[in-house]
Amino acid sequence: MTTPATRIRELVVTPIAFSDPPLLNSGGVHEPLALRVILRLVLEDGTVGLGESPGGVTRLERLMVAAKTVVGMDVFDTTAVAAAIDAALLPGVPSSHERGWTTSAVEVACLDAQGKLLGRPVSDLLGGRVRDSVPFAAYLFYKWAEHPALDGRPAIGDDWPEALDPAGIVEQARLMQQRYGFTSFKLKGGVFPPDEEIAAIRALAEAFPGRPLRLDPNTAWTVETSTYVARQLDGVLEYLEDPTATIEGMASVARDSPLPLATNMCVIAWEHLGPAVEQNAIQVLLTDHHYWGGLRRTRELAAVCEAFGIALSMHSNSHLGISLAAMTHVAAAIPNLDHSCDTHYPWNSADDVIVPGVLELADGEVKVPTGPGLGVELDTDALDRLHRRYLDSGVRRRDDTGYMRRIQPDYELRLPRW
């Protein structure tokens, strides 16, 4: 009997490390290296599907379990592939959200391989694209000019100036606009006292009149502070993202907030949707295929949001081009994408693992690739280089707080802080 060409022969799992600037958030500061894992799903006929997952040793170990589980399965059986990985992880990983990170990355690699076999873009496998390009927002961060010299290592600079006050944030927004043409802006807050961040948003509103603005302090505020900020920025922000923790906390803010509230923190698994809807805790969901079960499940999530009148946006973490391609395909296939998507890509794109040329951020948008699968090609030299960097660096998990403490020993993580 011959082996079907669509059978999965191997899943190659490669951890990588790439440069990241000193971006500040409510939990500390980004380290000089960020971690991801690149997947190559190899079929019996030699077709290779690409995937990209957030890194860190825990996620890596789970992907290694997935790599053993999927061998011999058919690449078109994505539901069975996800169920098999889920079952293999379940004994040690009770959280469906946590298991979702692994199944999602493998699903993207399966869809890339399917598209290559069929000669069709992934967006076609998701029902077809409803837009030819996907809008993204500039993701603004308070940042230091450079990673300071530490433990004998010299300082590490980058091509974005320091941004620690409203003028610095406006300058960063102008650069983002010049370099990528963004027309909407998100500020990562939770770094300075709320009135300083309100001032930064007001400065952006003055510099970019009529442009959509958002603020996301990653739960740095109490319910009272969140309500205060929402009232201050009524008519200025399109939405306020995760001002405070938990569905209950967000529901309390929502009762008194004139602004829509958005989340990528308190509604992160299917079982959270019921309580969030019952309590009217959120008006916008930032979806993320990396943990919602992949691209098809994200499409389904969009339909659920439509049913309950929840608007849709998209979340991002530090990522490279395979993830950007996957985000672009799924966003292209979702009719009710109500807001431009987040992306960290400008902060990290210099170190990408894909061959340049297909995915370009221009005019604040990414054109949906029309080639087979995700439409991007792996740069294997870049992959080898970033894998070596991972091996040599010794960095094995993201630790924004620990890194901040090495620079400012009296730094304390407090959520809420204000």
Ligand SMILES: O=C([O-])[C@@H](O)[C@@H](O)[C@H](O)[C@@H](O)C(=O)[O-]
């Ligand atoms: O990279 C960061 O510092 C962000 O805060 C990230 O960790 C968040 O996951 C994300 O961007 C968000 O919207 O909350």
Ligand SMILES: [Mg+2]
């Ligand atoms: Mg967020």
